[in-house]
Amino acid sequence: MAKVRKWTGDIPKVVYTHVLLIGVPTIFYYCLRVGGMPLIRIHMAIAAFFLLSSLIIFLEATNALFRRFAVKNKRSDANRFSQFKQSAKSVLGVSGNTSYLSTKPLPRCSFLVAAYLPNEQDIILDTLKHILRTVQRSADGLEVILAYNTPIDLPVEDDLRRLALVHPELRLLRVEGSHSKAENLNAALHIVTGKITCILDADHLPAADCFVRAWRWLEHDYDVVQGRNIIRNHRHSLLTLNIAIEFETLYGVSHAAKSFLTDSSIFGGSNGYWRTEVLQQIRFNPAMLTEDIDASMRTLLSGYRILHDRSIVTTELAPADFNSFWFQRKRWAQGWLEVSFKYQRRVWKSVHFTLWQKIYWTYLLYFCVLYSLIALQILPLLISLFLYQGDLPASENPFLWLSTVITFSSGIYQTLVTMKVAAVRYPLFYFLQHAVTIFLYTILKNMIAVVGLYDHLHGHNKWVVTPRGVKQKRRTLAVRKAPVLAPSAAGVGSVK
Numbered sequence: 001m002a003k004v005r006k007w008t009g010d011i012p013k014v015v016y017t018h019v020l021l022i023g024v025p026t027i028f029y030y031c032l033r034v035g036g037m038p039l040i041r042i043h044m045a046i047a048a049f050f051l052l053s054s055l056i057i058f059l060e061a062t063n064a065l066f067r068r069f070a071v072k073n074k075r076s077d078a079n080r081f082s083q084f085k086q087s088a089k090s091v092l093g094v095s096g097n098t099s100y101l102s103t104k105p106l107p108r109c110s111f112l113v114a115a116y117l118p119n120e121q122d123i124i125l126d127t128l129k130h131i132l133r134t135v136q137r138s139a140d141g142l143e144v145i146l147a148y149n150t151p152i153d154l155p156v157e158d159d160l161r162r163l164a165l166v167h168p169e170l171r172l173l174r175v176e177g178s179h180s181k182a183e184n185l186n187a188a189l190h191i192v193t194g195k196i197t198c199i200l201d202a203d204h205l206p207a208a209d210c211f212v213r214a215w216r217w218l219e220h221d222y223d224v225v226q227g228r229n230i231i232r233n234h235r236h237s238l239l240t241l242n243i244a245i246e247f248e249t250l251y252g253v254s255h256a257a258k259s260f261l262t263d264s265s266i267f268g269g270s271n272g273y274w275r276t277e278v279l280q281q282i283r284f285n286p287a288m289l290t291e292d293i294d295a296s297m298r299t300l301l302s303g304y305r306i307l308h309d310r311s312i313v314t315t316e317l318a319p320a321d322f323n324s325f326w327f328q329r330k331r332w333a334q335g336w337l338e339v340s341f342k343y344q345r346r347v348w349k350s351v352h353f354t355l356w357q358k359i360y361w362t363y364l365l366y367f368c369v370l371y372s373l374i375a376l377q378i379l380p381l382l383i384s385l386f387l388y389q390g391d392l393p394a395s396e397n398p399f400l401w402l403s404t405v406i407t408f409s410s411g412i413y414q415t416l417v418t419m420k421v422a423a424v425r426y427p428l429f430y431f432l433q434h435a436v437t438i439f440l441y442t443i444l445k446n447m448i449a450v451v452g453l454y455d456h457l458h459g460h461n462k463w464v465v466t467p468r469g470v471k472q473k474r475r476t477l478a479v480r481k482a483p484v485l486a487p488s489a490a491g492v493g494s495v496k
Contacts, residue, residue: 005464007326010451017450021376022383029384040397043381047403049374054403054410056363060257061410061417104219108140109211110194110276113202114181117150117157119465120202123317124148125159130205132167136212140195145171147188149178180463182284182291189280197279201270205232206314213312214273223278223304224296227271227312228252230423236320238433242441243318243325244426245434249414252421255308262360265308266296270316278304289461290335297343303352313423319466327464329445333372333452334461340365372449411438 029039111131115124124146131144144167146160157174164170175187185199196211196218206227214225228251234244251268258265267274269292278299288294299306319325344365348358386392395401412435419431434441455461 005327007323010326010330013451013454014447017454018376018447021373021450022379025377025380026383026387029380030387033384033388039381039384042377044397044399046374046378046381047400049371050378050407051403053367053371054407057410057414058406060261061253061414063257063260064253064421065417106138106140106211106215107195108143108193109138110143110145110192110197111135111200112185112188112192112197113144113146113200114184114188115146115148115202116181116465117148117154118152119467120148121154121156124156124202125163127200127202127205128160128163128170131200132163132170134208135206135210136208138211142169143171143192143194144169145173145188145192147173147175147184149175149184180286180291182286182288185284186286189283192276192280195276196273197276198273199267199270199279200314201316203317204229204270204314205316206271207312210271210312210314211273213309217307217309218273218275221305222307223275224267224299224306225273225312226255226265226267226306226308227273227314228255228308228310228423229268229271229314229316231318232315233317233320234426234430236318238437239322239325240318240320241430242434242437245415245418245430246441247318248422248424248426249418251308252310252423253414253417256310256421258360258364259308262354262357263305263307264300264357264361265306267292267299267306271312271314273312288335288338289331289463290339293335293339294342297339297347301343301346301350301352310421310423321467324466326448328466329448330452330455331464333449334456336365337369337453337456338461340369372446373453375446376450411435 029042032039113124113127113131117124128144128146135142150157157172160172164172171191173184173188173191175184178184178187181201196215198206198210198214200206210227214227217225229247230251231240231244231247234240255265255268269290272292282295282299282302282304284291285294296306319328344362347353347361347365350358353361382392415431415435415438
């Protein structure tokens with residue numbers, strides 16, 4: 001892990017990439033207009049790109065709104081008409097499906113908590129105490145393994161050893177020579193004893209019934225269950241507020257819809273529950289920037305099944321400053337690029353993916369990677385038109401009007417659905433502030449994604465730590481004490 005750098009060091013990359021992606025195309029399009037080309041076909045192609053993305057947002061949001069649980073519990077006793085009716089409702093995304101009920105007792109469970117200790121020393125004790133005192137245990141017991149690395153001895157290690165004396169189920173594993181979360185986790189997989197293993201980051205506080213909810217899927221046909229992550233320091237700043245609403249959309253709508261629509265999902269790095277034997281086979285690749293997404297693809301390509309259950313809630317800390325946010329999102333963007341380039345062709349060759357899953361995962365991999373590049377091209381088109389004509393005349397093309405209306409309305413619809421299914425009942429002004437700033441927030445994320453692409457092409461792939469210091473901890477204590485795990489009626493639901 002590298003030392004934290006300043007985001008301002010990436011400003012030259014921002015200027016260079018956007019001159020290349022906006023300035024150069026603007027000149028090119030302007031020359032074409034001067035030469036007599038109207039460029040309407042290029043404009044319509046980009047509009048079609050926006051339209052497709054917006055229609056998928058509508059599809060995902062509708063499914064996430066009407067389907068409470070991840071998959072349908074098949075009923076062998078239903079007649080053909082009932083089966084057809086249920087199938088039709090599932091396709092339309094309006095089926096009130098029920099989840100499996102557990103028939104076997106909860107087995108021995110393990111937590112693997114990964115930590116770079118110099119960065120997490122101010123919060124790690126709180127995390128471990130929360131787990132040890134809160135999480136429900138099976139008759140076979142609970143195991144908590146803290147797999148950490150540190151270049152120097154720290155005073156908090158003495159506190160950890162004292163905590164382990166009080167709680168024998170806590171096992172401390174200092175991974176010498178480790179430089180990554182992946183190496184810490186791989187080391188812990190040699191000593192884990194639970195039948196179910198949950199991976200947690202050091203700032204995550206899981207709900208008490210997390211293993212109970214995950215077990216109802218793992219005891220049947222699933223191998224990994226990804227839970228729902230929500231932000232507990234959302235009151236810290238306007239940035240953390242936007243991240244909080246963004247996470248509600250990601251984990252409550254988008255990720256949930258992947259399970260609804262394709263019966264597959266991704267492991268998001270934390271709050272993921274694995275069959276231990278599967279996790280020990282998959283392991284993690286320290287060479288990948290997003291080892292979680294890489295592990296997800298290898299899991300699916302191996303024929304294992306991943307499901308997203310938004311009723312399994314954990315809280316985490318969002319980056320508290322812009323510098324941390326910048327490098328975190330750049331790593332995510334660059335890591336997604338790595339995974340896309342590495343696995344896309346394997347997805348199409350895989351016998352474990354259905355045709356629909358192959359199509360949808362192509363959208364998730366290549367389409368989402370290309371979005372930040374293609375979406376930017378609307379700016380050179382409009383700028384070149386303004387330079388050529390001196391204004392931006394209203395278009396009479398009905399397709400352009402339709403794509404514009406659907407594109408803007410999709411964001412509004414997704415926000416309304418997020419309000420409905422949110423795990424936390426945020427004040428209304430949270431969503432209003434998010435709606436006001438979403439345009440600039442999206443531009444910022446696309447800008448970071450473009451810089452991530454630049455770094456990837458130039459081989460710059462050093463991990464930058466997301467700081468979690470004392471200052472952030474103190475400013476989020478009040479939030480941590482708030483009842484943030486109280487579920488909304490439509491958001492998570494419970495199994496009776």
